[in-house]
Structure formats: structure tokens, C-alpha cells
Amino acid sequence: MNILEVRDLHVSVMHKPVLRGVDLVLHGGGIHAIMGPNGSGKSTLAHVLAGRDDAQVTAGTMLYQGMDVLAMTPEIRAGAGMFLAFQNPVEIPGVSNVRLLKEASNAHRRYLQLPEMDAMTFRSQLQDRARRLGLADDWLLRAVNVGFSGGEKKRNELLQMLVLEPHLAILDEIDSGLDIDALTTVAEGINSLRDAQRAMLLITHYPRLLDLVVPDKVHVLIGGRIVLTGGPELAGQLEARGYGWLAEEHS
């Protein structure tokens, strides 16, 4: 079964059409990249998959593991294994990372009708994953995203992904604001979750992430439509040529 199947998706934000007929199919084990200039609708696609209510689906369908995504609330999508790494993760003052992760993990386990994990096991698994991302132990006690640098926020999103082990990960510009060392760590984290049961959608401006996490397909989104799909080599071509030639062809 396909993990994600998007057909002829039209989406408006504040009554303005942003996505104008997107088709996308991800199989288990698949990693697709979506590239495109600013304002082409990349983040809107991420938001609408996750269920943000400021994006209205005006036509088309989205199926996740065969289920109608539109019939699911954001938390049910999350419980079912859809994960969005936010481009600009919000601050939650006074709530520690460990608290959010514990609540999130328990919510996922409830969805799967599993008992809650005991605190000790959870804590040790969490520390293990945090260390893998080069995060200090006191990290877990800091308030969610409060006072984090751009790079720290991204690593925190990735930590959440490693804990929740989603079946569909949508990573919205996980590479922006990262220096090259951090990018390598983040790429290792992403690759560690790569297996035949999971699919990922990487939204990015830059091909350097795609050198480290090699996608099966690269789609170019311009003006709310996928105008070109190619293999991993397409990312390099885009870096060399920009989007201008595609925009002209498809305007």
C-alpha cells in the first residue's frame, strides 16, 4: 500500500489559491524532495498534510495508508504516524522538552493501544537519542524552543521525530540555519530512520542536504504545481541553473 497518495490537490489560504493540482505518491522506503522558489506553496503543502486549519482544501484527495486524511484531526494524523518537522517551531515557555516528548509519546502509544512507557525506560531511550544528535543532557530540561538558536530548534524537531518514529515524516526546511557539522548530524538522524516501512518528504531550498540524504525523486514546485520531477541529479541542476528557466516555461 502507498504511504501517501495525493491526487489533484487544490488548496487556498485566505481564499487565495496556493496549490493548484498537486499529485504525489510515496511508497514505503521512499524519500522525495520538494524544491522550489519562495512562495511556490511548499510549506502550504506541509501544513495541509498536517492539518493546519488556515489552509483550505478546495478540491482533490489525500490518502495516508489508505485513510482519508481530511477526515482526521491533526492529533489523529499524528497518532497514525504522520509527523511534521516545523520550519519555525514555536516556543512553549515553562514546558520542558522531556515533558512534551513524554506527553507526545504517551499520546502515540494510546493511539496504538499500547500501555504508557515507564518513566525510567522512556528517559534512558530519550537520553540515548539526544546524545546521538549531540544534545547535552540538560537539554531535556530546557523549555521547548525557548531561547534556542535556529540550529538548535531544528535538532529539537529531529529529536522529536526520532522519539515518535513516524511512518511519514514531512521535514520542512530542516536544513535551513544549520552549519555543515550540524547538517551532517541531522542527515545521519534522518538516515537512521530510513527503512522500508517509512516514507519521507523533504522540503528544501538547498541541494546540500540531498547530497547527504539521497532522495528517490526530486519534484519542483512552482506556482502551486509540480512542474518537473526527476532523480537526485535534478537537485544539482537546479543549483546550477536556478528556477528561472522552469518558471518561464510554466508561467
Added chain:
Amino acid sequence: MNDATILSSALSRSYKHGFVTSIHADTLPEGLDEAVIQQISSRKQEPEFMLAWRLAAYRHWCDMTEPHWSSVRYPPIDYQGISYYSSPFAKNQDAVALEDVDPALLATYAKLGIPLDERLSLAGVAVDAVFDSVSVATTHQKKLAQLGIIFCSMSEAVREHSELVRRYLGSVVPAGDNFFAALNAAVFSDGTFCYIPPGVRCPMELSTYFRINAARTGQFERTLIIADRNSYVSYLEGCTAPQRDRHQLHAAVVELIALEGAEINYATVQNWYPGDARGRGGIYNFVTKRGECREDRARISWTQVETGSAITWKYPSVILRGAGSIGRFHSVALTHHYQQADTGTKMIHIGRDTHSTILSKGISAGHGHNAYRGLVKVLAGANGARNHSQCDSLLLGSECSAHTYPCIEVRNHSAKVEHEATTSRIGEEQLFYCRQRGLTREEAVALIVNGFCQEVLRELPMEFSVEARKLLEVNLEGSVG
């Protein structure tokens, strides 16, 4: 689940302590006059000075008018429609041994999670259990007495420790201090008395659990805590009441006295019945709480989590008389449905190098109305006085309101006073972020609100902190339906 079902299920389980205990009670008829006060005093077998004090307060009260300067609104209270005394014990029987206490009473406290049997009680917490107008039982008294600590009901203190009571009662909140304090002085029925001798660090948390049970009665308890030189005590107060359509009045007075180098930490988790979703019923919680750092280097800290009551009107304050003394006020006030809260503190700097900190977190949901009202006063002699105040308000929904009325009066040039205030609406971004991680909307609100209150909640002793978090969650149910 649609909005209506979320709301109705939240309401049906929202107030967990709303049951009534069926018990025979000795209740005075409704109404208030000097004869009623004489009856209260005689039922408690009080010494003469106490009756005289009550009657003087009553006469003063008769000349006073109910204050209406706060921002809360309520219909007139009929003071003759209230019973001023209700006891679960037989007449002239002020207290009994625990073995002889009506099992229905013990069951009530067990149901509230407060076992009065010392063997079952929380380790390290001594409890004075007040049911309507009287103290039912006080645990761990013997153990505390070995250290010279007096921990007993106010009635017992008036009889057994009358010298201490005479010296300190009304010394911080005088009988005629304000309308409700005067009423309390006239009719107060019970409450808790603590005395910590010099140099003693009280080894357990002392606590009082207040329970209103009888209908149409008011509860007027009085608490007096004295920490002698270089002593330390941590005190906790919890409150619940049955679910009833009529409003009930609770007008308490708490006085704290910290002598040289002594420290008192006073924490309240207030969960009186808040009324229903339409604002019917609930407790009017009109309380005067004040502490005095009477000598040098004394410390008093108030921490309160106010989630219950239809109306909360209270300003736990500290008079900083001794040089180098410290006053702190940490507050979380939650108003939901039609609850109203007008709460804050007064920090009165009299001595030199006195410091105070105010941290207030107000949360409004539904049609809730939440006001912070505070006074920081620095008198001319308070060289080097310092205050830092922070008042944050969080709004959930569009029908609720939050107000901040800070008042600062400084008469000394060397004083430093800082005030910060913020008001924010719970962010859709934050909610969506949490929901994307699998939390329901309600779980997300609870988490965010908990985070908002974190700095205050961590001031509470462990057991209370857990309790307070749960209460915030329960009282927020249905706020985002």
C-alpha cells in the same frame, strides 16, 4: 466528539468534590445578632476575653458597609440568611477522640484523599481537618509536641494556650480591619493555630483541610501562625465544598507572625466549588490574609493556586517591618465559565533593606474575569528596599477578561521598584504544534497553561504541586470545546 459532547462530558466530571455528607449536625438558626455570638462562644467554652473581643468586632461590623471597590460583581448578600455555626458534633461537645468520630466524617476525608488516621496519612504531612465550623481531627500532634510545636484547632488554642492567642490574635489583622475581617472576628468558629518555638525547624508540612458541607451556612475560620526566633515552618491549606445552586460565603482570616530570623512558607490550593457553567452556585471566597515580618531577617512567602470559588477576593500581604526581611507572593488564579477573581498582594516596606517579590499568573477562560490588584508601598525609613513584580495574564477564548491594577507608592529615594506585565492569548501556533505531536486540543491547553504557571507551581511542596497541576487540568476542561 463534537463540541457539545466535549462540553457536557467536561461538566459532568469537572468538580470532583461536589458530594454532600449526610450527617447529623448541631446548626444554629440563620441570622446574626449578639445572642448568636454568645452562643458560638459558649459552645466553644471560650474564656471571657474572647467573647468580649468578638462582641467588640460585631459592634464595629454593624457600623461598616460592605466594600465594593473591587472589580467583582455579585447580588447583595443577605447576612441574616446565613447560619453562622454548624458542627457535626453534639452540642457542647467541641471535639472527640478520633475513635469516636462519626465514620461518615472519616469517610468524607478519605474520599477527599485526606486520611485522618495517622498510619494512613501522607508521610511528612500533619493535618488539621476543619468540617463546616469545627475542627474534626488534628494528626501528629504528639510527635510535634515533643519539639514544643503547638499545632491544634483554634478552639483548642483559645482554651489551652490563651496567653499566646491573646498576645497575637488580631495583631496583624485587627478585628475592625475591613468588613469581612470584622465579620470573621465576630463569628469565627474554628481554624488552625500553630506556634513554632525558637530555633525549631518544623520537620513536617503542617496543613489544614477546609471542607464546607452544610447548606446555607457560612464558613468563617481563623488561622494564626507564629514562628518564633529562627524557626521554620511550611504550611499548606486545601479547600473543597459540595455542589449547590445557592452561593455560600466563606470569609476567613489568616495571620502570620515571623519573629527574628524566622521563616514561614504558606501555600494554598483553593478548590471551593466554583459554580456551574452558567454561573449558578459556588462559594464567595472573601478572605483576608496578612503576614508580618515583625523582626529582623524574617521571611514570609505566600504561594496560592486559586482554581475554585465563584468569586475570589483576597490579597495575601506582607508587612516588612524587620530590617532585611523578605516577603514573597506567588499566585496562579484560574477563572473559567463565570468565575471572577480579584486577587493580588500588598507588600509594605517599613524596615531597611527589605525585599519583596511578586509573581502573579492569571488565566481566564470561558466568561472568566481575572484581575490582579497589588500595592507596593515603601515607607520613608525603608532604605535600600527592593521590589520586583511580574504579572502575566493568559487568555483562552474571546469572552474572558484580564486586568492588572498595580499600585506603587515610594517615599524613599534609595528604593528600587520594578514592575513588568504581559498579556497573551494562548497561541494557535502552540496548540497546533502540540496537536501535531499527538496531543488533543484539551491536553495541549493543559500543557501550555501548566508551562505558563510553572514558576509558581514549583514553589509548592511536591504533593501539592501534583494536586495543583491536576486541578488546573480539571478546571480547564471544556474551555476549548
